[in-house]
Amino acid sequence: MARAIWSGVLSFGLVTVPVSLYTAIEDHTTHFRLLQRGTSDRVRNKRVNERTGKEVRFEDIAKGYPLGDEEEDAEYVVVEREELDRIAPGKSQLVEISGFVDLDDVEPVYFDRTYYLGPRGKEYAKVYQLLRTALEKTNRAGIATFVMRSKQYLTAVRAQPDVLVLQTMHWADEIRDPHETVPGLPESVDLSGKEVDMALRLMDGLAVDWSPEDYRDTYEEKVAELVEAKRQGEEIAVAEEPPEATNVVDLMQVLQASIDRAGEKAGGKRRKKTARGTPSAAKKSKPEPGPEPEPEKDLRNLKKEELYERATEIGVPGRSRMNREELIDALSKATRRKKAA
Incomplete structure (x- = not known):
C-alpha cells in the first residue's frame, strides 16, 4: 500500500x-544520466558564483528579489529562508x-x-x-x-x-490570455453548413468508448528500443515527417474521404464483433473456404503506427529502424512463415 x-x-x-x-x-519517463561525451564520467551541476567562478556552499546561499527589469544591473532585496518560513x-x-x-x-x-x-x-x-x-x-x-x-x-x-x-x-x-499568447487565432471564419455537417459526421464515424487501456506511451517503448539498438551497435530508426496541412480548397474532398474511411473501419469492427458473438452458428455451417487475400494487400491498408504495433506483437526484430515498406515486407514474411508452419 x-x-x-x-x-x-x-x-x-x-x-x-x-x-x-x-x-x-506514477512517472514512467526514462531518465538519463549526464555524461561527458566520449567518456563514462558523470557530469553534475554546481552552484557557482557568476562573478568569481567559485563554487558556493548551500548554507551560504540566500534568496534575492530583483528590483527592476534589468537582471545584470539589478539591485536585490535579500530574503533569508527563516524569514520565508515565518510567513x-x-x-x-x-x-x-x-x-x-x-x-x-x-x-x-x-x-x-x-x-x-x-x-x-x-x-x-x-x-x-x-x-x-x-x-x-x-x-x-x-x-x-x-x-x-x-x-x-x-x-x-x-x-x-x-x-x-x-x-x-x-x-x-x-492562466494566460490565449489571445495575448497564441498568434494567429481566427477571429471570424466563414464555415458553410455543409462543412460543419461533414465534420460532425466524421466525428460520429470516429466515435469510440473511452478506454484508457487502449492507449500507451509508444515513445518510451521507442526510447527503450533505441537504447537496445545502440547497445547492439545497430542503426537508429528515423521518424517519418508529419503529413502536410490540409488545403482549404480540398477541404470537402478530404472530409468525404475521411468519412468513407471511418465508415469502412466501423463496418469492419461490426463484422468482427458479429463473428465473435455467434461461434455456434459458425460451427453448424462451415462456408467453403474462398481465396485468401494476399498478406501484403491487407497490410497496405494500415498506417505505419498500426504496422509497428503488429510487428511489436509478434516480435519482428529491428522493427524500430524500418520504414513503412520494410514493415509490410517483414510482416508478410512472418505471416507466410506462420502459415507454412
Whole structure:
C-alpha cells in the first residue's frame, strides 16, 4: 500500500470525514544520466558564483528579489529562508469545501495534479461514499483551498469510480490570455453548413468508448528500443515527417474521404464483433473456404503506427529502424512463415 502524503479532514456544510491524500500518478519517463561525451564520467551541476567562478556552499546561499527589469544591473532585496518560513502558512488539517460547481463550467486548463482521497477508517466509509455518489450524480466538483508543504492550493474534489480525487488547480492570475499568447487565432471564419455537417459526421464515424487501456506511451517503448539498438551497435530508426496541412480548397474532398474511411473501419469492427458473438452458428455451417487475400494487400491498408504495433506483437526484430515498406515486407514474411508452419 502507498503511504499517505497528507492527512486531515474533508468537510462540506456540517458534514465531515477524516481523509488521507495519496499520489495518483506514477512517472514512467526514462531518465538519463549526464555524461561527458566520449567518456563514462558523470557530469553534475554546481552552484557557482557568476562573478568569481567559485563554487558556493548551500548554507551560504540566500534568496534575492530583483528590483527592476534589468537582471545584470539589478539591485536585490535579500530574503533569508527563516524569514520565508515565518510567513509561510502552516499545514492545513482541513479541506473545507466552500461551494460546488458544475464540472462542465471549469475549463481543463485550470486543472493541475491529481491525488486520491481515501477515508481514514471503515467507520467513515458511509459519509465518504455519500459525498462521492452525490458528486457523481450531479457532475459537480467541490471547490476548496488547503495548505500542503508550506504552499496553499486551490483544489477541486470530484468523483471517480470507487474513489474521490482531489485535483490541484491553477489560480486565475496564472492562466494566460490565449489571445495575448497564441498568434494567429481566427477571429471570424466563414464555415458553410455543409462543412460543419461533414465534420460532425466524421466525428460520429470516429466515435469510440473511452478506454484508457487502449492507449500507451509508444515513445518510451521507442526510447527503450533505441537504447537496445545502440547497445547492439545497430542503426537508429528515423521518424517519418508529419503529413502536410490540409488545403482549404480540398477541404470537402478530404472530409468525404475521411468519412468513407471511418465508415469502412466501423463496418469492419461490426463484422468482427458479429463473428465473435455467434461461434455456434459458425460451427453448424462451415462456408467453403474462398481465396485468401494476399498478406501484403491487407497490410497496405494500415498506417505505419498500426504496422509497428503488429510487428511489436509478434516480435519482428529491428522493427524500430524500418520504414513503412520494410514493415509490410517483414510482416508478410512472418505471416507466410506462420502459415507454412
